[in-house]
Amino acid sequence: MSNSALSVISSDPPEKWQEILADLITDPKELTEILQLNSNRGSDSLLAQAGLDRFSLKVPRPFARRMQRGNWDDPLLRQVWPSQLEDEVDLSLSEDPLQESSFNQAQGLLQKYRGRVLLTAAPHCAVNCRYCFRRHFDYAANTPGKQQWQETLGQIGRDSSISEVILSGGDPLAAGDNYLKWLLTQIDTLRQITTIRIHTRLPVVIPQRITSSLCQTLASLNSKLVIVIHCNHGQEIDSSVQLAMQKLRATGATLMNQSVLLKGINNDAAILVSLSHKLFDMNVMPYYLHLPDRVAGTGHFLVDEQEGLDLITEIRALLPGYLVPRLVREDPGSDSKTRLG
């Protein structure tokens, strides 16, 4: 990241995360203006129509500030730009490649693996990542109110085989502090639950989200706490993200990162090596590197398995073992994610 970009961030007045969330960039034209992007560029700069109708543009301004001006190939921009390539029909891609709808037993609850359940704790994210495997997920039908949560939590509480509850999304940290405090405390009081895990991209895209009131709630939990952030490229990390991770670490949480391996964004050994170092500098351990799921509208991001394996071999020679993420793929019906290589 350039010094000029850093100085832009540090000279900003402190912002409230709710205001940032209420003021996302949603108009592609505004984004191209902010980034001073020239319109005569190839087809991948043209806008998707169908893709955009079904999954809107959503970019938090603090994230956009880390994008390079005038660069259509910027790796952060490419993650959020609704390119015309999304509209290409590929019949080998599906809206629900992981068959999640069949694992959706109660409102807000997905259980695919033994011992751990996933709760869709918030109906939306702060950013719309174009490669998202849940871009077609029916969040509206999976956003329980308090009473429905109590039923779902009751169901978890009666299943002694479950010891870990994972809050996922949407992005759970897109929900407000009071609601999260309520939900986390309810989960924390379930006797057999020893670990609460939060999967979130907010500390990266809106680091201002990591408020002291949230950190107080997190620090007060009796369960072990694991926070898995989602960062795909070192350029996403700046001093504000480092500060957010420092605050999360101070709650006693174990910090990890998962990335998605994306064509034209991070399918390069030097980029992955640099990302691992930057994460470790913030005490974040690389966890998973996901091969993209075969989701309709995301074909232009797909990296094949052999390329993934070659990249892992390459980075293994350049990093200590503990900084090499586990390359995984998700196979419907499998009892865990599938480890490759």
Ligand SMILES: *Cc1c(COP(=O)(O)O)cnc(C)c1O
């Ligand atoms: C990925 C995932 C988990 C967590 O799996 P880990 O391998 O423990 O990280 C749990 N539930 C669902 C539905 C998942 O997709």
Ligand code: SF4
């Ligand atoms: S933050 Fe995660 S769940 Fe939300 S759009 Fe991005 S990839 Fe999808």
